[in-house]
Amino acid sequence: MHMGENYLKSELYNLISVDDSIFEFIQSGSLDGVWYWDLEAPENEWMSPKFWETLGYDPNEKMHLASEWQDIIFQEDLKLAVENFEKHCSDPSHPYDQIVRYRHKNGSTVWIRCRGLAIRDKRGKAIRMLGAHTDITGLKETESKLMRMAREYERVFNGTQDAMFLIKVLKAGDFQYIRNNFAHQSKTGILLEQIANKSPQELLGKDMGDIVSRNYQKCIENGESITYEEKLNLPGGERVWLTTLTPIHEKNRITHIVGSATDITERKKLELELQRYANYDKLTGLPNRRLFFERLEQMVVEGERYGSKFALLFLDLDGFKEINDRYGHDAGDEVLIAAGNRLQECVRKSDTVARMGGDEFTLIIRNAEDRKSIHGVVKKIHDILQEAITIDSFECSVNSSIGVAIYPDDSADSEMLLKNADSSMYEVKRNGKGGIRFFKNVEEDYSESQK
Known part of the structure; x- marks a missing residue:
């Protein structure tokens, strides 16, 4: 397409020169004010009516004098406009284009983009100035709102x-x-x-x-x-x-x-700590009664599902009260800790050693199908607990009474199974303490008298 002078542009320029209504439409429909300034008589400046209407004034009350608008422009902005005006007059390539603030009749601030072009004589001297005003108050308010929102976002984001x-x-x-x-x-x-x-x-x-x-x-x-x-x-x-x-x-x-x-x-650390306090004995670190019963119920469910057997041991330390009375509770605590550690050494990690309270412990030993091997584990427990415990500069010894019940041979109910193991343990105590008794299986009992 030919990029030379377009006939429509020429036609428009011609219409403007012969028909005032065309110019009026352009300046009122496209701009928020047009101004024409006599630089040879600087006090004289024509301001289009829309400029004054934008600022809330009746155009008929305003004279076409530069002082009219200079009285209501922000003085720091006037200084900027004058500096740009002088530079533009000296150098045509320097644009006369700035944003200035006017004081509206109601006291509010109106932001105006003010652009101008110097009309020069044959010698290049600026003799007139043609300019246009565009009201950008809404844009500035939106910009201010966005900046405020950005600052608020930053405060929230980083605060x-x-x-x-x-x-x-x-x-x-x-x-x-x-x-x-x-x-x-x-x-x-x-x-x-x-x-x-x-x-x-x-x-x-x-x-x-x-x-x-x-x-x-x-x-x-x-x-x-x-x-x-x-x-x-x-x-x-x-x-x-x-x-x-x-x-x-x-x-x-x-x-x-x-x-x-x-x-x-x-x-999370606190939750784990609280969970540990809820499920583990504070002194020995072994599962407590609560966790023991949970695991016992789990073992019963597994036994019902897979037809597996497990052994439940109820154990009481013989001679513990005498140690407490003779050496004090600190020594008694050391004995309980040592006993707990020895019990864990005798079983697998998949088994459970729990402290029920005082000097009573319970154990759950998985895979009890081989009663002979279970008896070997129980005897090992009984023997290791009799080994001397060194506390500071003295040694002390305890023995143990152990009752054993097998799931489901001795009961398929968790409460009854524990009761049977408990009653077997007390049967050992009634017969002189220090021994092992399997519920229903007297021939597998192991006591001090059988040594």
Whole structure:
């Protein structure tokens, strides 16, 4: 297409020269004011009516004088306009284009973009100035609102104690970190310059990067916020995080993910500690009554399902009271700890050794189909508990009375099974203490008198 003078442009210029209504339409419909300034008589300046209407004034009350607008423009902006005017007059290539503020009749501020072009004589001297005003108050207010929102966002983003991070969603399965807040930088040891524009794999290594990427992908697939716990080994150390991922939707697709993570490491430690207190004996570290009964019920369920057998031992330390009375409770505690350790040495990790309270212990020994081997384990327990225990500068000894019941031979009910083991143990005590008794199987009893 020929890029020379367009006939429509020439036609429009001709219409403007012969028809005033065309110019009026252009200046009223396209601009918020037109001005024409006599630089040879600087006080004289024509301002179109719309300029004054934009500022809340009746144009009929205003004279076409430069002083009229110079009285209501912000003085620091007037200084800028004068500087640009002088530069433009000296150098035509320097644009006369700036944003200035006027005081509206009602006291509010009106932002005006003021542009102008010097009309020069044959010698190049500026003799007139043609200019246009555009009201950009709405734009400036929107800009101010956006800046205020940005500042508020920054305050929230960097002011929260939660570690926050922003992720850009690339093609399926690929992600890129954009930024992280101060809390994230402090708690993870990852600075903004280290995380920006990195993929999870580049930042965290392939294995850990793949793990977190799968969570990001899950967030996209769900299309809504997800919350989960994760343990990450970061420059700031290994921590447990409660992380929430929230997808950002734009034009029917997820473009970003906002992550918010709370460090729950100490809380998890406390939970584990409380759980341990609830399930384990504080002195010996063995399972307590509560955990013992849970495991006993589990063993019964397994026995019913798979037809397996297990042995339940009820054990009481003989001579423990005398040690407590003679050497004190601290010595008694040492004996209980030593006894617990010895009991654990006699069984497998899959078996259970529990302290029921005082000097009473219970044991659950799996795979009791071979009664002879079970008897060997019980005898080993009985023998090892009789070995002297050294406490500080003295030695003390205890013995044990042990009752044994076999599931399901002696009962398929957990409570009755424990009762049978308990009654067998007390039968040993009634017969002089220090021995073993299997429920229903007197021929397998083992006592001091049989040595």
